Amino acid sequence: MIHPRPLALTALATFAVALAGMVAFAQLTHGFTALTSETARRDAAAAVPIEVPVLTGIDQAGRRHALFADIEPVRATPRVTIVDFICTRCVGGSSALGGSHQQLQAAIQARHLEEWVRLVTVSFDPLHDTPATLAQYAHQMRADPRVWTLMSPQHAEQLPGLLASFGIVVVPAPPDQFQHNAALHVLDAQGRLARIVDPDDPLGALDAALLLVPGPASPRGAPT
């Protein structure tokens, strides 16, 4: 015969364990909204724009750029940027992103949004993706330099910090490949990461970008 007191204390302990479990799961999943770190990073960027560090590199035309903080100081109105990270020798995620950026470029040209939105592709594989390789890739992709900048990072040591701030994890995938959490990253006019969109939804990324265009001259609601 078990006394009522141990039973009550055991019930109390069970309740405490259940409560602690609930709190732990709520913390882990950001209030039961994110089972994966990919969802968590998208939610975090959408909630509060994330500052990202500077990355210097060479574009397909051989010009030096410093992304993303000094967004085009020569322009009167800085553009919103849609960024993706690729390696040109990778199939899968990276080639899907290439297609998405091509679609985005076509949409930007067709809707005359060049003044508001630009595209940037950064290689996370600068050893292989030299400026020359990237220039050739840009040519293959028919990248319009007024819209689409393809960057080969100049200082490889800047990359880990940049990828970490974007929440991108690159995993070596034998043979001679990489897998990464491919996505379209929308940076606001201040160069902060504000939205992350699925790579197969380029028009969704464009809509998100247009919502971030500052000022009265914004193209929102312009006929498409």
Add this chain to the structure above:
Amino acid sequence: MTHALRAHPIAGICMAVVVLVPPVAPWLEARMLGHVLLQMPALLIAGALVAWPLHRIVPAEPWNVAGVPGLLAVSLVLAFWMMPIALDHALASAGWDTAKAVSLLLAGAVAAVSWRVAPLVIQAFFVGNVVCMSIAIGMLYQDDGPRLCNAYLQDDQGNTGFALVMMAVGAAGLWMGRTAIRLQTSPAPPQ
């Protein structure tokens, strides 16, 4: 304490050390399969081996009657570390990795102490719960949808899912077989 009882904790400590320090730890954690189905179960078993002789020192009453809160805590810890976001955190931060090791070792210890005082019906509930949860998560891993862990490859995730389902089914079969034999050999099980 007899010789056999002393051997358990030593084996447990050795096991924990081996799977937590280089070169074995990075090798296990490099793949999802090694992380979820080798390192994590090894930590659980290590904790259980260390705590196995302690059931006389740690009484079930008054806080752990029938092992209910203990086994509940164990199943919650297991579920926690099967979440893809928890795996990514454990790989990205040393603090999370330490929390993983400590919580799984403790879960193993609590499981050992609680299992011995749990009646058959509580054991059955616990096994059923953990097995169903593992099968559900294993099927989620095998789902051909997006990659769940940013740190692991898609194929690895699928293999881990399949192996997790197999392991859960195996564990359920083992427990049912053992229980059936025990019930046959002792016609009046103490309930």
